[in-house]
Amino acid sequence: MTIDDAPAVTYPGAHAPARDRTVVSHGVRLAVHEWGDEAAPPVVLAHGGFDFGRTYDVFAPMLAAGGWRVVVWDQRGHGDSQHAHLYSWETDLRDAVSVLNSLGPHPVGPVPVVGHSKGGAVMVQLAGSLPHRVRRIVNIDGLPTRRNWPDVPDHQRTKMFAGELAGWLDHRRRGHEVVRRPGTIDELAERRGRMNPRLAPEWLRYLVTMGARHDEDGWRWKIDPIMRLGGFGPWRPEWAMARLPGLSMPLLAVIGLQPEAMGWTTQPDDLLPNLPPGARLEVFEDAGHFVHIEQPARVAELVLDFLGEPA
Amino acid sequence: MLGHNKVDLALHHLRDGLDGGGGRPLLHLHGLGERSPEVVPARLAHWPGPVWALDLTGHGASTVPAGGGYSAELLMADADIALASLGEATVYGRGLGGYVALLIAGGRPELVRGAVIDDGPGLIGGGTEPGTPFVLPEPFTVTGPPDPYALLELSSDVRPPDYATTFARQAATLSGLDVAVAVASVNRPVWLAAVAQEPGVRSMSAVDALALFAAV
Numbered sequence: 001m002t003i004d005d006a007p008a009v010t011y012p013g014a015h016a017p018a019r020d021r022t023v024v025s026h027g028v029r030l031a032v033h034e035w036g037d038e039a040a041p042p043v044v045l046a047h048g049g050f051d052f053g054r055t056y057d058v059f060a061p062m063l064a065a066g067g068w069r070v071v072v073w074d075q076r077g078h079g080d081s082q083h084a085h086l087y088s089w090e091t092d093l094r095d096a097v098s099v100l101n102s103l104g105p106h107p108v109g110p111v112p113v114v115g116h117s118k119g120g121a122v123m124v125q126l127a128g129s130l131p132h133r134v135r136r137i138v139n140i141d142g143l144p145t146r147r148n149w150p151d152v153p154d155h156q157r158t159k160m161f162a163g164e165l166a167g168w169l170d171h172r173r174r175g176h177e178v179v180r181r182p183g184t185i186d187e188l189a190e191r192r193g194r195m196n197p198r199l200a201p202e203w204l205r206y207l208v209t210m211g212a213r214h215d216e217d218g219w220r221w222k223i224d225p226i227m228r229l230g231g232f233g234p235w236r237p238e239w240a241m242a243r244l245p246g247l248s249m250p251l252l253a254v255i256g257l258q259p260e261a262m263g264w265t266t267q268p269d270d271l272l273p274n275l276p277p278g279a280r281l282e283v284f285e286d287a288g289h290f291v292h293i294e295q296p297a298r299v300a301e302l303v304l305d306f307l308g309e310p311a
Numbered sequence: 312m313l314g315h316n317k318v319d320l321a322l323h324h325l326r327d328g329l330d331g332g333g334g335r336p337l338l339h340l341h342g343l344g345e346r347s348p349e350v351v352p353a354r355l356a357h358w359p360g361p362v363w364a365l366d367l368t369g370h371g372a373s374t375v376p377a378g379g380g381y382s383a384e385l386l387m388a389d390a391d392i393a394l395a396s397l398g399e400a401t402v403y404g405r406g407l408g409g410y411v412a413l414l415i416a417g418g419r420p421e422l423v424r425g426a427v428i429d430d431g432p433g434l435i436g437g438g439t440e441p442g443t444p445f446v447l448p449e450p451f452t453v454t455g456p457p458d459p460y461a462l463l464e465l466s467s468d469v470r471p472p473d474y475a476t477t478f479a480r481q482a483a484t485l486s487g488l489d490v491a492v493a494v495a496s497v498n499r500p501v502w503l504a505a506v507a508q509e510p511g512v513r514s515m516s517a518v519d520a521l522a523l524f525a526a527v
């Protein structure tokens with residue numbers, strides 16, 4: 001049973017969305033959150049893997065204050081969206097289109113999009129697949145460049161891969177019974193902090209009250225427990241980067257150089273040869289993967305400047 | 312029915328072992344868009360042990376999920392759910408099922424006693440690297456099985472040769488078998504041509520391969 005109480009965790013500058021609504025995408029219910037005037041021109045934001053829309057509670061209101069209707073959706077299995085049967089890159093792309101289609105009477109003209117981490121890479125693929133739907137694109141530390149595998153000899157790699165594979169298959173076997181471990185707000189914040197050591201404890205505590213639900217035995221992240229960090233597959237990071245040079249709309253790429261567990265270690269030299277004509281690259285030496293959470297005002301200022309007058 | 316997360320998988324018992332029931336099971340995996348056969352196919356007829364056939368997610372009597380999200384790796388986990396029920400088995404796959412047989416041979420080398428890759432729908436896959444990206448503009452009307460999302464997503468799944476050979480190498484090194492994977496298909500897409508060159512992989516007819524694996 002979920003305990004329905006309003007936790008008194010606040011964070012400076014964090015604002016709940018002005019509107020919450022639901023979009024059904026290919027049979028899956030997605031939670032959509034909006035900040036700003038409903039009649040203002042829309043900008044659509046995509047969050048990263050293992051995040052959720054409300055991680056934009058500080059950043060989105062800043063864009064809304066610049067005159068935009070800011071629209072964020074919880075990706076399937078994340079936040080308040082439905083836990084789906086299956087998950088893939090393809091389904092996230094289709095869900096992005098469903099959210100675009102929900103912005104007004106069909107067909108909706110091209111809109112600016114912003115994506116962080118995996119959400120950034122999804123938006124790059126959206127812009128490459130459906131260029132007529134995307135007016136401008138902001139990518140916040142969302143361009144992977146290399147495998148996260150250390151450089152090890154082949155026979156050792158086979159063993160490592162075997163362990164990873166067996167672990168994943170074991171997890172799938174337990175799939176119907178796995179649940180996330182409950183805890184107090186502090187415990188969940190502390191666990192998340194191990195993955196995000198650069199983020200303020202008060203922010204992580206705030207995130208728990210948005211991204212977790214309060215069951216009788218404690219707080220649990222809402223994300224579908226079948227999802228795991230890491231994993232494997234034929235996909236290669238350089239394939240995402242390969243989409244970049246061909247983009248036809250203006251691009252702003254923002255990267256943070258401080259290394260961390262969830263980051264993608266992308267350096268300016270990885271990006272520069274792949275930027276489409278006229279693209280802007282903004283490098284934050286003093287921020288990690290979550291640039292817009294560490295330095296929301298500076299990133300919002302850059303994004304508002306790049307987007308221009310709301311139109 | 313076996314549970315794989317939110318999906319129910321239909322595992323069909325096609326027949327008992329030839330001499331009264333026992334022996335190692337053979338697991339049949341169908342091709343893309345197909346379903347499990349109702350009777351044992353001719354080239355599997357001499358298998359001495361019991362014969363089982365699995366309907367993959369979105370196919371046959373298994374659950375059709377909402378809105379797609381398929382991958383060959385997910386189907387490998389389908390096959391693993393069947394192995395959790397059957398124990399050690401030899402795996403025979405047609406087309407897409409053949410690719411899945413290779414993956415599970417690498418993923419569970421201690422349980423798969425030989426994998427046979429045969430011709431069938433979905434053998435080729437979507438090439439060695441991603442093609443021009445395509446996003447479905449409107450939802451499919453699902454009248455399946457087979458699920459149209461499965462047909463779309465599993466006909467364009469990327470199969471780099473060095474990815475496929477990782478599974479072959481793993482099956483060969485960790486299974487302890489001299490031959491871990493048999494390539495019986497006439498068609499040899501790039502991933503399969505690479506797999507066929509690996510140590511521990513041999514090209515032979517499906518009948519010969521099953522005779523070989525029945526003897527280990």
